[in-house]
Amino acid sequence: MIDDGAFYDRPIPLRHPFAFYEGHIPAFSFLTLNARGLGEPSIDPAFERLFERGIDPGNLDEARRHGRTDWPDRATVAAFAAACDERVTRALESAKLEDPAVPRLVRAQAAYTILEHELMHHETLMYIVHQLAYDRKRPIAAPHADHTLAETEMRSVPAGTATLGAEIDELEFGWDNEFGRIAIEVPAFEIATYPVTNRDWNRFVADGGPVPILWRERDGGWFLRCQFEEIPLPGSWPAYVTNEQARAYAAWRGMRLPTEAEYHRAAFGSPSSEERPFPWGAQAPAAEHGNFDFARFDPEPVDAHPAGKSAWGVADLVGNGWEWTSTPFAPLPGFEPMASYPQYSTDFFDGKHYVMKGASPVTPRELIRRSFRNWFYGNYPYMYAKFRCVA
Ligand SMILES: [Fe+2]
Numbered sequence: 237m238i239d240d241g242a243f244y245d246r247p248i249p250l251r252h253p254f255a256f257y258e259g260h261i262p263a264f265s266f267l268t269l270n271a272r273g274l275g276e277p278s279i280d281p282a283f284e285r286l287f288e289r290g291i292d293p294g295n296l297d298e299a300r301r302h303g304r305t306d307w308p309d310r311a312t313v314a315a316f317a318a319a320c321d322e323r324v325t326r327a328l329e330s331a332k333l334e335d336p337a338v339p340r341l342v343r344a345q346a347a348y349t350i351l352e353h354e355l356m357h358h359e360t361l362m363y364i365v366h367q368l369a370y371d372r373k374r375p376i377a378a379p380h381a382d383h384t385l386a387e388t389e390m391r392s393v394p395a396g397t398a399t400l401g402a403e404i405d406e407l408e409f410g411w412d413n414e415f416g417r418i419a420i421e422v423p424a425f426e427i428a429t430y431p432v433t434n435r436d437w438n439r440f441v442a443d444g445g446p447v448p449i450l451w452r453e454r455d456g457g458w459f460l461r462c463q464f465e466e467i468p469l470p471g472s473w474p475a476y477v478t479n480e481q482a483r484a485y486a487a488w489r490g491m492r493l494p495t496e497a498e499y500h501r502a503a504f505g506s507p508s509s510e511e512r513p514f515p516w517g518a519q520a521p522a523a524e525h526g527n528f529d530f531a532r533f534d535p536e537p538v539d540a541h542p543a544g545k546s547a548w549g550v551a552d553l554v555g556n557g558w559e560w561t562s563t564p565f566a567p568l569p570g571f572e573p574m575a576s577y578p579q580y581s582t583d584f585f586d587g588k589h590y591v592m593k594g595a596s597p598v599t600p601r602e603l604i605r606r607s608f609r610n611w612f613y614g615n616y617p618y619m620y621a622k623f624r625c626v627a
Contacts, residue, residue, distance in 0.1 A: 416568030526555025
């Protein structure tokens with residue numbers, strides 16, 4: 237999707253250039269499965285160090301310290317990546333991936349870790365590519381839908397239990413921050429049927445509110461920077477904003493963001509006190525339930541998927557953009573860092589990252605499960621993240 241000339245571009249200064257990612261995904265897979273999981277010998281220790289981990293600096297000053305101009309040329313990175321891929325493929329085909337006696341291989345943890353790690357990077361690469369100039373990428377054309385919505389109504393969710401997290405045996409695989417099952421008693425609350433749309437947000441802007449990062453002002457009107465083109469602002473799409481911006485909007489409306497437990501209650505709770513695996517029930521995520529799994533590169537109207545509504549009639553909870561919560565990212569009771577990637581969560585338990593739930597248009601369906609948690613800095617503007625208000 238990107239031009240050859242964009243290989244060293246760094247469209248988000250808080251992230252490495254594309255060159256890093258081309259080496260990172262295979263290097264991470266090799267290190268996690270082959271080197272550390274199976275005890276195989278190294279391929280290239282210097283490159284393995286260079287490509288092992290991405291960055292998440294808190295600001296541009298910190299980002300500057302990660303800056304480097306000595307990335308290897310593309311053919312060298314590709315050769316290293318191919319060598320990693322070859323070893324990883326061989327291991328997936330013939331190694332003993334599951335071994336109860338080796339912590340990294342318990343329940344084939346290392347193999348699942350590399351598969352889901354790569355899927356997550358499909359999404360993070362999309363929002364980095366989003367910031368690249370249009371003439372540096374190759375467009376994939378798709379029609380965009382928009383229409384006039386009625387004003388969003390609030391739904392009542394009665395007091396009840398929200399179960400966060402999972403027991404180890406409930407999931408084939410989960411990341412460490414998903415484990416530790418906890419039942420939280422959630423008082424009754426009201427929640428918006430739909431996430432806040434661009435039309436809703438435009439009223440906030442007219443009253444002095446901040447402008448979302450993907451909006452552009454042109455010829456006296458607002459346009460939206462989509463992945464491959466700018467279009468007149470679609471009023472029925474969710475507004476993608478930061479956690480801080482979302483809080484400001486909610487306060488302006490006299491409301492607030494949902495907690496992680498309230499999101500669970502609104503999405504998975506039901507009048508029978510039974511909790512569902514997905515908002516719509518037990519059926520595996522499919523196209524009619526929401527805008528996810530690369531069905532599109534951009535959002536859709538927030539009412540496009542009535543089949544995805546929760547038991548309370550709350551729509552668009554999974555797909556069309558992650559949903560911000562007001563809950564700082566923190567471990568669930570009994571948390572233990574995972575053997576195959578011990579820094580995965582622990583580096584981010586700092587009170588400055590907030591939990592997001594659901595999925596975006598480019599979240600692979602394998603990552604859609606009730607216990608999955610995503611998190612970002614409260615002021616990080618590049619994620620595909622929407623929100624809704626509660627009262
Ligand atoms: Fe990574």
